[in-house]
Structure formats: structure tokens, C-alpha cells
Amino acid sequence: MAHIVFDGVRKTFGEFTALDGIDLEIADGEFTVVVGPSGCGKSTLLDLLGGLARPSGGRILLNGRPVTGPGLDRGIVFQQYALLPWRTAQGNVEFGLEATGVPRRQRAARAREFLDLVGLTGFEGRHPHELSGGMRQRVAIARSLAYDPDVLLMDEPFAALDAQTRESLQDELRRIWQSTGKTIVFITHGIEEAVYLGQRVAVMTSRPGRIKEVVPVSFGDRSALLGEDLRSSPEFARYRHEVWTLLHDEVARARQQEKEAVA
Template identity: 85%
Template sequence: MPEDTPPLTKPRIVFEGVRKDFTVKDRTGIGQRARFTALDGIDLEIADGEFVVLVGPSGCGKSTLLELLGGLARPTGGRILLDGEPVTGPGLDRGIVFQQYALLPWRTAQGNVEFGLEATGVPRRQRAARAREFLDLVGLTGFEDRHPHELSGGMRQRVAIARSLAYDPAVLLMDEPFAALDAQTRESLQDELLRIWQRTGKTVVFITHGIDEAVYLGQRVAVMTSRPGRIKQIVPVALGPRTATDDLRSSPEFARHRHEIWSLLHDEVARAQQLEKEEASV
């Protein structure tokens, strides 16, 4: 089972001086195009089996960073290494879970989980068995034949997680997967995700706006600056096994980590809001 502080081994993921620029239409209305930098000088190493959470103000490039790691976009500068090899595109070694479930409405829960396995050529009988295995892993035994419209939001997200896990990626990338859920469901799925992570040993990179969620889930929390996004500070979170107490979120250690991350974010959020005002006035 992963520990709160991973051993210093060869990292599974390495960001080296990663920069990402975008070209956008200039607001002056004269047809010119402008460039802005979303990410600049990102350096970060993530160990095998580690759970790392990224937090930062809106527009700081968190999702862009995840897209680069997922191979959905290419960096303007620097490089990203996965197991020592440059990331040049999407791959089955990475599973992605977004805020929106992106389930196929005409397929059952089992059919949605099988979908990714079909693309990799897994035989039909093995697909069915593996889909049931991972639906059981996320607590959906008995719901295999339900369609997405017959499932709650939390259940749909469980299906999405099962689908991403079924083809056994080494790395799980999660972009605010619980943001649209009510507080009680969100906390329940946080516990479920920790249980799955502890059982599978996957490397998880998780994006959230919630400081409490970051502290509860992460072994380390990488706090990002306002745009252009940089790593401001990495906060190790030492809370012991997350299942050791029924009220971990009320513990003094939890409050201390939460305050530290809030303090780091406070000025960055203010800067981001000021930048938005300046851009809106142009």
C-alpha cells in the first residue's frame, strides 16, 4: 500500500522546464493575433505510485498541464517524460477522468467500461469479465445493466473511473472529477478513490479547486501561481492512513495543512482576479 511519503526512487513522471504558449485573437478588433503564456518553467517530479494534487487560481493552467501530460497537446518549450520517455501523444499508459463523465448514453455501465477495452483488442469474454471486475472495484456491482440516465451523478463518475482503470494504465489523470457533485457524494467518492489507489498502487495526478479535497487526497500538493502558471511550492501532506480516523478533516494536522495551502493561494487568487479585471478593460 502506498505510504504518505514515497521513497526517493526514479520518478515515473518528470516535467522539465515546461512552457505552453497560446495564440489568440487580439481584442483590439483589428485582426491581429496575440500570444499569451499559460505555463512557464514547470519543473516537477512524481514518483511511481504517488498521489499528487495540483491546486491554483482559475486560469493558472492546471488543466493545460494535465492535457500536456495526457498527450492531448504539445508543450511550447521543455519536455515531459513518462518512465524516461518523452510524452508525444496519448497512450494507454495514461487514463483520464474529466469533470464531465463523457459516458456513451446508449451503452450500459458495463458497455461503457468495455468500450476502451474494445479499442485495445481485448476478446469479448475477457472484456465482460474485466468490466465486471472494475465495476465491482468502484462499488457498482448490481448496476452493470443500467444506462447512464438511470444512474446518479456519483455513480456515473464511478463508471468513468472504472472505464479508465479497466485497461490498466500506469497513471491516472483526474481533472476536477468530483466538482459537479454534492458535498456528501463528493466526500464519499474521495474515500472510494483513496481505497482504489491504495489497492491498485496507480500513480495519480489530480486537479482540484478545493483545498480540503487537496489535503485529504494528496500525499503532496503542488500549489501553482496565477498565470503564467508556475509551481510556487510543493506541500508534503503527512496525515497517516486516511482511514485511520472517522473525522480526519477536523484534526489539527488537517487544519495546519489547509491553512498552509490557503496562505500560499491567497495572493495568487488576488493576482488572478486583478489580471482578469485588466484584461476585461482592454
């Protein structure tokens, strides 16, 4: 049985249809990236899986059970870090553990463990304003991982970062995924990011959003090809072109929809 199942999922907002007939299955431990044109419903899809919204039709199953609301089996990382400014990095990671009743001493040890996992040993006592954007996003990732969710949901988490930091965190995220074995659903509008991170890339249509095609991405031993080595490989170029070809018409259609909405 698939770990996550979208079965005919539909989402409307009044007369506006954001998603229409989403069918997608994601295996346990899989890194799936969802890519599509602006306004296609990518973030809405993630909100539904996170239990932050309810589908208007169809169903979403997690481990065979319907998703009916938020839960500790899902950790969410947003584009904006959403850190508590009055708490240190360690305090922010401990925040989610407090809600689950983890004793204070265990909270501190677990927070340090996950800050080390994301490469922030030595920064436990820093407040968010004392950290760079990339470091803040690392804290957000550590916070989501600390209470051990089954699934990590990521909504364009690196979009606001500069190119060098973004690529560094992509490498970091792949390392974390390989070491933890978490199921990850990652939303992006970047084709290169989708191909670099995902085992499978689900391409969405323009509004109303549907799954146009799912592209399996296989580079063999990725650990032997990281960073620029992988991005400059012929295989990477081939996958990037395949996803770009699928997206090209959808982006043009989305732009036409925007023009018609303004007119």
C-alpha cells in the same frame, strides 16, 4: 528515476502564455494533487501530460520516455463523465478494452471486476441516464482503470457533484488508489479536497502558471482517520492553512488579471 518529470515545461497559445517553466517530479504510485487559482493552467498541465496537447518548450517524461501523444499508459477522467449514452455501465467500461483487442468474454469479466471495485455491482446493465451523477463518475473511473494504465489523470472529476457525494467519492478514490497502487495526478481548485486526497499538493501561481511550492502531506495511518475524523483533525487544519496561505496572494493576483483583461 521519477515516474513523471515536467522539465521546464512551457505552453503558449499565440501571444498568451499559459504555463511558464513548470518543474515537477512525481514518484511511481504517488497521489499528487495540483491546486491553483482559476485560469492558472491546471487543466492545460493535465492535457500536456495526457498527450492531448504539445508543450511549447521543455519536456515531459513518463518512465524516462518523452510524452508525444495520447497512450494507453494514461487513463483520463474529466469533470464531465463523457459516457456513451447508448451503452450500459458495463458497455462503457468495456469500450476502452475493445480498442486494445481484449477478447469479448475477458472484456465482460474485467468490466464487472472494475465496476465492483468502484462499488457498482448490480448496476452493470443500467444506462447513464438511469444513474446518479456520482454513479456516472464511478463508471468513468472504472472505464479508465479497466485497461490498466500506469497513471490516472483526473481533471476536477468531483466538481459538479453535491458535497455529500463528493466526499463519498473522495473516500472511494483513496480506497481504489490504495488497492491498485496507481500513480494519480488530480486537478482541483478546492483546498480541502487537495489536502484530503494528496500525498503531495503542488500549488500553482496565477497566470502564467508555475509551481510555487510542493507541500508534503502526511497523516500517518490515514486508514485510521477517514471522512470527518480526518477533516476535523489539527493536522488537517494545519495543512489546509499552509496551502491556503500559499494560494491567497495568487488568487488575488488572478482576480486582478481578470479585471485588467475586462477593462
